[in-house]
Structures are given as structure tokens and as C-alpha cells.
Amino acid sequence: MKTNSIILLFGLTLMFSCSSKSYDNGGARALDMKSESIAMLDEQAPPPPPPQSVANTNIDRKIIKTAFLNIEVLNLSVSRKLIDSALKEYSAYIVSENLQNTETQISSSINIKVPAIQFDILLAKLSRIAKKIDYQNIETQDVTEEYIDVESRLSNSRKVEQTYLKLLKRANTIEDMLKIEQKLGEIRTEIESTQGRLKYLTHQVSYSTINLSVYETLEYKYIAEKLPSFFQQLKKSISAGWRGVVTFFLFLIKLWPLWLIGAAGWFGWKYFIRHQQQKRKEMKRRKKMLKKEELAN
Secondary structure, eight states: HHHHHHHHHHHHHHHHHHHHHHHHHHHHHHHHHHHHHHHHHHSSSSOOOHHHHHHTTOOOEEEEEEEEEEOOOOOOHHHHHHHHHHHHHTTEEEEEEEEEEOSEEEEEEEEEEEGGHHHHHHOOOOOOOOEEEEEEEEEEEHHHHHHHHHHHHHHHHHHHHHHHHHHHOOOSHHHHHHHHHHHEEEEEEHHHHHHHHHHHHHHHHEEEEEEEEEEOOOOOOOOOOOOOOHHHHHHHHHHHHHHHHHHHHHHHHHTTTHHHHHHHHHHHHHHEEEEEEHHHHHHHHHHHHHHHHHHHH
């Protein structure tokens, strides 16, 4: 009896251990398959995007630089030669120039374009020419976002253009061809406009601007006014009087229509007066004759 009990207990233990082992092996295989599936999905998924700070550091910033420099020099002509030499050395050029000359100052306002990589070096060299720097200011404008936006719009417009070109090849009717060509004209106009803006931004970024104002202060010298002599003044007065007479005479000549009208009026008045006088004399003569006839009768 005791022996049978031991055999039964051993059999139950063996069955339990086998079922546990098969369960463990199945669970392990399930976990392994799940891990392999996750690994495959991870391999097929795209890599995560780089952090924002890293992405920004890889962008080529588009910066427009503009400097304003006002300096005083000892000699403007000598300093101008040094300025021209510096511009030639750093591949810069003059866009416009304005020269002003007064009794106390000679000044020149120069608008300069210089390659952006030479901007700081040229600005420093121009500052060293100065006897005194009155004013210096540097302004920067970041156009990176606009530049990227313009490039993106240009790329998209070109893709749209290629799509319409493919549609044009497959067009079967003249109406479809005309519609597609109209759209192509609009797209190409937009492409030209975008290219112009991109070209302008590229030039503004590639070439910085320096607005240079350079002047030389002059010593004021008083020059006494030389007065004319008595005979010179007398000659001038006679000449001025004669010019006045001639001017008045010419003014009277300009009024010749009025002179004619006045002369015609004067002669008409004289004729009227003479006619009235003759009429009175005739009336007096007739009165005398009537009186004589009355006396005679």
C-alpha cells in the first residue's frame, strides 16, 4: 500500500513538471517572436528627426549687412586715394557718390558694395583712415526664412511646370492644349518672378553695403570786400541811368496801339469842336441877317 502511494505521487510530479516545461518553452517562443517583430518594425521605421537645435545649426543663415560710417579726415583728396585702394583690394565697388563743397567743409557721401566675407575687414580699414569717427552703426537683417520659402516655391513651381508639360504631350484636343498652355504661361510667369526675388536676395546676401560719409574741415578765411572807386561808381550810375531811359522809351514804344487810339480821339475831338464853332458862327450870322431884314421892313 505504501509502495503504491509512492508510485502515484511520483507520476503526478512527473506530469506536472512536463506540462510546466512545455508551457515555459511556448511562452519563451512567443516572447522571442514578439521581440523579433518589434525589431523588424524598428528597422523599417524612418530614423527620428534630429533635435531642433541641431537642425538649426546645419542651416546656412542668410544675413544682409548694412553699415553707416561717418568719419573726418585730414585731407580728403589723399584719403580718397586710400579709399579707392582699399576698395580695389577687397573687390568692392562704388554704387553712387555725392560731393559737396562749402566754405568750411568738403564732404563726400559714398555708397559701397563689398563681398560679405570682406565686409568686416574693409569696414575696419576705412575706420583706420579716419582722423575722427563721428558715427558708426551696423545693421543686420536675417532673411533665411524668406530665402528658404522662395527656394521652396521655385522648386514647387518647376515641378508643377513639368507636370503640365507631361499633360500637354498627352492632350488630344486643341481646347485641352490651349488650357494647359495658359496654365503653363501662368506658372512660368510665377517662376520668373520667384527667380528674380531669389536673385535679388542672393545678391543682397553676397554683397554687403557700406554707407560712407567722409569730410574734411576747412579753416575759415575772411576776405575783405574790395569797394569800387568813385569814378567806377559814377560810370556805373551813368550806365544805369541810360539803361533806365532806354527802358522807359522802349516801354512807351510798346504802347503804340494806345498812342494811335489817343491820336484818333484827339483829332476827332478837335474836329467836333471846330464843327460846333462853325455852327455857332453860322447861327450868329443868320440872326444878324434876320435883324437887318426886320429893320429894313
